[in-house]
Amino acid sequence: MIEKIYLDNAATTQVSRQVADGVFRCLTEEFGNPSSLHHLGLQSERLMKDARNIVAGFIRAEDKEIIFTSGGTESNNLGILGAASARKRFGNHCITTQIEHSSVLNTFAYLQGEGWDVTYLSVDKNGSIDIEELKNAIKDNTVLVSIGHVNSEIGSIQPLGEIGLYLKRNYPDIIFHTDSVQSFGRLDLKPGEWGIDLLSASGHKIHAPKGIGILYVKNGISINPRQWGGGQEWGIRSGTENLPGIVGLGKAVSWIKEIKAKEEDTLSEIKAALVKGIFKAVPEAVINGPEPGMGAPHIVSLSIPGIKGETLMHVLETHGVYVSTGSACSSRKSDKSHVLSAIGADKLVAEGTIRISLSYLNTLEELSCIPSILRAAIDQVKKYTRR
Numbered sequence: 001m002i003e004k005i006y007l008d009n010a011a012t013t014q015v016s017r018q019v020a021d022g023v024f025r026c027l028t029e030e031f032g033n034p035s036s037l038h039h040l041g042l043q044s045e046r047l048m049k050d051a052r053n054i055v056a057g058f059i060r061a062e063d064k065e066i067i068f069t070s071g072g073t074e075s076n077n078l079g080i081l082g083a084a085s086a087r088k089r090f091g092n093h094c095i096t097t098q099i100e101h102s103s104v105l106n107t108f109a110y111l112q113g114e115g116w117d118v119t120y121l122s123v124d125k126n127g128s129i130d131i132e133e134l135k136n137a138i139k140d141n142t143v144l145v146s147i148g149h150v151n152s153e154i155g156s157i158q159p160l161g162e163i164g165l166y167l168k169r170n171y172p173d174i175i176f177h178t179d180s181v182q183s184f185g186r187l188d189l190k191p192g193e194w195g196i197d198l199l200s201a202s203g204h205k206i207h208a209p210k211g212i213g214i215l216y217v218k219n220g221i222s223i224n225p226r227q228w229g230g231g232q233e234w235g236i237r238s239g240t241e242n243l244p245g246i247v248g249l250g251k252a253v254s255w256i257k258e259i260k261a262k263e264e265d266t267l268s269e270i271k272a273a274l275v276k277g278i279f280k281a282v283p284e285a286v287i288n289g290p291e292p293g294m295g296a297p298h299i300v301s302l303s304i305p306g307i308k309g310e311t312l313m314h315v316l317e318t319h320g321v322y323v324s325t326g327s328a329c330s331s332r333k334s335d336k337s338h339v340l341s342a343i344g345a346d347k348l349v350a351e352g353t354i355r356i357s358l359s360y361l362n363t364l365e366e367l368s369c370i371p372s373i374l375r376a377a378i379d380q381v382k383k384y385t386r387r
């Protein structure tokens, strides 16, 4: 049997052993409803409190600033729509970027349909916004700015601290939201220090189960709920809490904290070695977005002009290597990726793109064979294409 090498971690990650054990206990033994007043309920409430405390501590937030949601998509929807609705009497203009995830872009498209005015900031070839363009886009009626931290397709990183502090100093009433789904657990995040009001993150990108996420809501920032019910999560997100997911998220964060404390956080090192090896074996490869040393530590977007990324992805699969053609959410659509369009990638480059994304479970040793497998797979695709 071919050994599997999973390199699609920006799409989702494998649940780690510690996380799975905690989730299993929650499903089978510690299964009470945190709102129930009996022992099992109180036990669940305690587990939830502990997980909230771990997650809050990880981003230097207070426990009550963490709202558990069903994932990144819901957090983005709740943050953007909740803030827009809470601020609509002060204005109807929002600012975001052209390269956001579909859960942000489609939420803004919905707001536009409701009469809101939305500015989409451009990015340069590295996938970076221009702060001057942001400053010039702000109007008297701007109420919300939403800028993602790490782009899921190309790994570009926006300077959240610089943006947040500029906004807080000059426009304290504008709400600043960030989609940090790809950076949470991988890059340092200090929403309190960086002038961030709302921050979205997701569990399944960091070895927790699917269907759990958080929205950080800074103390004193009020957003309107999008669903109503029993008033859980301070009334911002009603509904019986997903305790197995919440416990899983807490365990995943604790596990990542341990990795970081032991300085075993070698994502950047693995990425650097991998890119070096790939360029040696595949000199015709083109990197999309930031220079390898500048972007997120876990994402490499590369193109082999003249061959189809999707075909290459399937051939790599026959070698046991799992990558993606772009972001998992948009890879089923046939249109050119909106992110590659925004950075000015031409058609041949865009079509020939694959995304390799790493996790804390990958090792240098495991990936040493990737450059030669990639070379063989590309040659195979070229042979088929020439026939």
Ligand SMILES: Cc1ncc(COP(=O)(O)O)c(C=O)c1O
Binding pocket: 010, 011, 070, 071, 072, 073, 074, 076, 101, 103, 148, 150, 151, 152, 179, 181, 182, 202, 203, 204, 211, 213, 327, 328, 329
């Ligand atoms: C940047 C970004 N935002 C949001 C999401 C959506 O998160 P979820 O899958 O938890 O809904 C993703 C998932 O790919 C993402 O990469």
